Amino acid sequence: MNFSSRGSRSVLFIGMLVLSGWQVAQAQLVTEPDYNKLIVMRYMEELSTVRHSAIAAELLSPSYREIRSEFQNMSFHAENSELAELAKPMRLAIPDRRDVVNLVMAEGDMVAVRYRIQGTHRGNFYGIPATDKSINIDAAALFWLADGIITDAWFMADEAGFLRAIGQPLPARKDGKWEAAPINLPAVSGDEFFTGLMSSPETSQSFQNKLMVNAYKSKNPPPGMLPETGSAWQRIVRHGFSHLAEVGERLGAGTQNTPYAFPDRLDVVSNMMAEGKRVMIHFRVTGTNSKSLHGIPALGRSADVWEIAFAEFDGATWQDIWFFGDELGMLLQLGGPQDFWFSSSADQ
Amino acid sequence: MKINISKNFYLTLTLLGITSLIAGCSDSRDQGVAHEDMSAVHEEMTAAMDTHYPVSEQEYNKLQVWKYMEAYSTSEHESVAAELQAPDYERIRSEFHNMRHHALESELMDSAQPLSTAIHTRRDLVDVVMAEGDMVAVRYRIQGVHQGNLYGIPATGNAIDIDSAAIFWMADGKITKSWFMADEAALLRQIDQPLPQREDGRWEAGPVYLPVTTGDEYLAGLLANPQDSQPYRNKLMINAYKSENPPEGILPPPEDYGTGTRRGFANITDGATPENAAQYPFGGAFPDRVDMTAALMADGKWVMVLFRLTATNTQSLLGIPALGNEVSAYEIGFMEFDGADWAYRWFFGDDLGMLMQLGGSMDYWFPGD
Numbered sequence: 001m002n003f004s005s006r007g008s009r010s011v012l013f014i015g016m017l018v019l020s021g022w023q024v025a026q027a028q029l030v031t032e033p034d035y036n037k038l039i040v041m042r043y044m045e046e047l048s049t050v051r052h053s054a055i056a057a058e059l060l061s062p063s064y065r066e067i068r069s070e071f072q073n074m075s076f077h078a079e080n081s082e083l084a085e086l087a088k089p090m091r092l093a094i095p096d097r098r099d100v101v102n103l104v105m106a107e108g109d110m111v112a113v114r115y116r117i118q119g120t121h122r123g124n125f126y127g128i129p130a131t132d133k134s135i136n137i138d139a140a141a142l143f144w145l146a147d148g149i150i151t152d153a154w155f156m157a158d159e160a161g162f163l164r165a166i167g168q169p170l171p172a173r174k175d176g177k178w179e180a181a182p183i184n185l186p187a188v189s190g191d192e193f194f195t196g197l198m199s200s201p202e203t204s205q206s207f208q209n210k211l212m213v214n215a216y217k218s219k220n221p222p223p224g225m226l227p228e229t230g231s232a233w234q235r236i237v238r239h240g241f242s243h244l245a246e247v248g249e250r251l252g253a254g255t256q257n258t259p260y261a262f263p264d265r266l267d268v269v270s271n272m273m274a275e276g277k278r279v280m281i282h283f284r285v286t287g288t289n290s291k292s293l294h295g296i297p298a299l300g301r302s303a304d305v306w307e308i309a310f311a312e313f314d315g316a317t318w319q320d321i322w323f324f325g326d327e328l329g330m331l332l333q334l335g336g337p338q339d340f341w342f343s344s345s346a347d348q
Numbered sequence: 349m350k351i352n353i354s355k356n357f358y359l360t361l362t363l364l365g366i367t368s369l370i371a372g373c374s375d376s377r378d379q380g381v382a383h384e385d386m387s388a389v390h391e392e393m394t395a396a397m398d399t400h401y402p403v404s405e406q407e408y409n410k411l412q413v414w415k416y417m418e419a420y421s422t423s424e425h426e427s428v429a430a431e432l433q434a435p436d437y438e439r440i441r442s443e444f445h446n447m448r449h450h451a452l453e454s455e456l457m458d459s460a461q462p463l464s465t466a467i468h469t470r471r472d473l474v475d476v477v478m479a480e481g482d483m484v485a486v487r488y489r490i491q492g493v494h495q496g497n498l499y500g501i502p503a504t505g506n507a508i509d510i511d512s513a514a515i516f517w518m519a520d521g522k523i524t525k526s527w528f529m530a531d532e533a534a535l536l537r538q539i540d541q542p543l544p545q546r547e548d549g550r551w552e553a554g555p556v557y558l559p560v561t562t563g564d565e566y567l568a569g570l571l572a573n574p575q576d577s578q579p580y581r582n583k584l585m586i587n588a589y590k591s592e593n594p595p596e597g598i599l600p601p602p603e604d605y606g607t608g609t610r611r612g613f614a615n616i617t618d619g620a621t622p623e624n625a626a627q628y629p630f631g632g633a634f635p636d637r638v639d640m641t642a643a644l645m646a647d648g649k650w651v652m653v654l655f656r657l658t659a660t661n662t663q664s665l666l667g668i669p670a671l672g673n674e675v676s677a678y679e680i681g682f683m684e685f686d687g688a689d690w691a692y693r694w695f696f697g698d699d700l701g702m703l704m705q706l707g708g709s710m711d712y713w714f715p716g717d
Contacts, residue, residue, distance in 0.1 A: 049687060
């Protein structure tokens, strides 16, 4: 059929309109963030089921890129070593794994998820033989979508929480290499991110909340945006480096927190989003480790560690904040002992 | 609102397109104008399609309920409710149904403060949202601090963290009906307070609504409309589990029923002494027990079943003396499948309603007091 003539194009276009009208009568239209949220929810529902491959084939772009995996440090540490040869696939290492999704939010082409990984360590996990211990750890993920399919994803599971739950340190490689997983994704200072946000101001409460969280991560927040004294939020639900702090507390090094250990600490922001009552900020803690961090001796190394936070507002009131940092990555970058979590002095 | 605008927009486009075609055919001099209009319409339509995506009714309902639940315990609840609830919206059951019913028209209600005051800094953690047909089911946890009078119970300052579930019925993208159930028994246990006595001495569980059928009848209905999908087969399995006479081949052996992550009447069971648990087990209290199904739905790996445990209490339940009372207590289950395997089961029953219906002592959970 020749559609080059004006008349033919009209007929085709009218047909398209009629068809669209009919289709709309059958379906509802939603915004891109809402659509993306549904896609990601569906993906997460089957992340650890037998249907994962089928769902992945349907929802992941052919050029899909996993920027970071859930157990990135453990995976990277095992890579090209005897540890990787011993490792079993996830479905055998944690056969009863289930993911409990606690939060899904979206803005623009991005979707953020907070979830918990539950299960039992029944098979070799990146070189660690089965312990039959139960795990129940925090995890977070970011997804980027285009045309309704997932193009990129960033994951982070609480590897330190996993190791503590199974009572095992990260095993040594035969070649003696200890290296945290590399960092990708660009980031800018909180001040620069703030300038970027202010260049496209919005009147919504969500935007105002996003500004407030960004200001908290800025060196030079605009006056009046954060309270002069005390916390900007009413409640902290989870600390970013909670395992390190907990062990440090038991070691009598509870006050050796990140501002103490990294006097030049600078947080650089990679992503932010706001939706409804929630704000997500994805950033990296950078600094030089010139003083002990919760009992880990300072070796003067540079640290650059992922952290993600979810803030919850009621209107303009910042109610609570949940932080989650890459603690295993931090320990590896600092060159700390891998039995830090289980050191005898910590158990006293 | 969005749906109607969108529908009208496309209907207008369709009519405009047809009108333009007729105009174009009848008078060639107007053809250029018609094409200009068409181009503008086409551009507008393309722009709309760029920013909006078509989804099924179930997915749309899920998003609406999600939005509703996100704002549920915030200061924006009223405005979101005004937007998402249908004008004839009806709440079939409230979260604290028994406590509220018990306090109604009594001095307890006079002293009660609004829920937002009674449970300060309340937040709701939603972990399951599923939809089928016109229904949406939600599982969530209520967290907060008991800082005000809650249906006659003065503030204790205790933190609460309790299970909850809700079902919503939708029409045209709006919520027409809802059913809620919070774990009132767990709340009482966490604040360490029994349900207070009314001055008039009345003890009455919240009334039970919603029509129900036996599991067998429900299964017959499902089998009458077979579908070739895994969620449907999963739903059949759970329905068979709740049937008196399940057809052969649908249910797996009991050892494959999935790992239990919560028992239905967990508070009553947990509250029993080891001796009573051994001597008066749950199963022995209701020899004529029949579970009546109110709703059943499947979505992806999830199956939800809402039913009522109905029976005559002829034997002691975990030490609670049998008074021969009739019981009809709600229970909701969320099942998780891994493909065709029943992986997890989570049941949540109305423990406080059950205890009230049995005529048990409200000190059941506080034996030392």
